[in-house]
Amino acid sequence: MSVTTDKTVRDLALEQAGAARIFEGFGIDYCCGGKQSLEQACRAANVSVERVLGALTAAQQSESDTSQHVDWQTAPLGDLISHIKNTHHKYTRAEIARLGPLFDKVCSVHGERHPELFQLRTTFQGLAQELGTHMMKEEMILFPYIERMEESVIQKEPILPSPFGSVQNPVSMMEHQHDSAGNALRALRATSNGYAAPPDGCATYQALYKALAEFETDLHQHIHLENNILFPRAVALEKEN
Numbered sequence: 001m002s003v004t005t006d007k008t009v010r011d012l013a014l015e016q017a018g019a020a021r022i023f024e025g026f027g028i029d030y031c032c033g034g035k036q037s038l039e040q041a042c043r044a045a046n047v048s049v050e051r052v053l054g055a056l057t058a059a060q061q062s063e064s065d066t067s068q069h070v071d072w073q074t075a076p077l078g079d080l081i082s083h084i085k086n087t088h089h090k091y092t093r094a095e096i097a098r099l100g101p102l103f104d105k106v107c108s109v110h111g112e113r114h115p116e117l118f119q120l121r122t123t124f125q126g127l128a129q130e131l132g133t134h135m136m137k138e139e140m141i142l143f144p145y146i147e148r149m150e151e152s153v154i155q156k157e158p159i160l161p162s163p164f165g166s167v168q169n170p171v172s173m174m175e176h177q178h179d180s181a182g183n184a185l186r187a188l189r190a191t192s193n194g195y196a197a198p199p200d201g202c203a204t205y206q207a208l209y210k211a212l213a214e215f216e217t218d219l220h221q222h223i224h225l226e227n228n229i230l231f232p233r234a235v236a237l238e239k240e241n
Contacts, residue, residue: 005049009041010034010228014073018059020224024217026052031223032182072229077150077237080230081143088222089135095215096128099208106208114198120191124212127184131219134177142170146234153241167238171231178223185216 009030012019023030027045042049072080103121111117145162152159164170189195195209195216 005039005042005053006037008035008037010224012038012056013224014228016056016060019056020221022052022055022059024220026055028052029182029220031220031227032179034224034228072225073233077230077233078147080225081147084222084225084230085139085143088218088225089139091218092131092135092215092222095211095218096131099124099211099215100128102204102208102211106205110201110205113200116191120188120212123184123187123191127181127188130177130180130184134174134181137170138174142167142174145170146230146237149234149237149241153237159238159241167234171235175227175231178227181219181223185219188212189216 009019009023009028013023013030013034020030023041026042026047028041028047029036029044030041033041033044036044038052039049042052070079070083072083103117103124107117107121141164145167149159149167192209192212195213197206197209201209
């Protein structure tokens with residue numbers, strides 16, 4: 001695979017196993033903003049395209065063991081859906097439950113000196129509520145339909161009509177909600193100064209910011225799998241059949 005500046009960051013994240021982690025390190029949006037070229041994405045993140053190209057090339061050369069890497073572009077959609085639910089949905093729910101009390105504790109101790117904590121908590125609570133409803137709709141409506149659709153194709157049977165018309169309709173709604181989640185993540189990062197705890201921040205304060213940074217990384221990977229792989233493949237499968 002050649003790494004060029006005119007390729008979209010979405011394509012690079014799909015083609016190279018370690019590209020997503022590199023983009024995270026440079027603050028490059030590869031999920032919601034995945035349609036940008038590498039050059040455009042670097043400009044938006046205010047980083048040198050040469051540095052990013054160098055990191056991508058070095059990572060590509062060092063990826064010697066790719067046998068354990070699952071190619072989600074060709075794996076069964078049911079397997080991808082199981083991975084999203086068991087890895088990302090499970091993690092998101094667990095972290096939302098953990099971070100709520102952690103926010104309350106840090107706000108009660110440090111909120112008077114750092115009022116931005118209250119804004120952070122409000123933003124996170126809104127994001128958590130939105131994600132809870134979002135994941136429930138995916139698991140109860142969209143994912144089961146995609147799985148049934150794939151099973152019908154494998155068994156060479158007609159695809160049963162859905163209650164929502166084309167699969168593109170719920171996909172468009174999910175993508176819109178992903179954009180909203182991306183905006184919330186950017187607000188969290190800006191308000192927290194890039195998740196940099198202040199000098200007077202205690203260990204719990206630092207733990208909160210570390211957890212929020214990890215939550216952001218996982219949600220980026222989560223949205224990438226859906227926006228850039230699962231949804232386009234589901235739409236294509238429906239059109240082909």
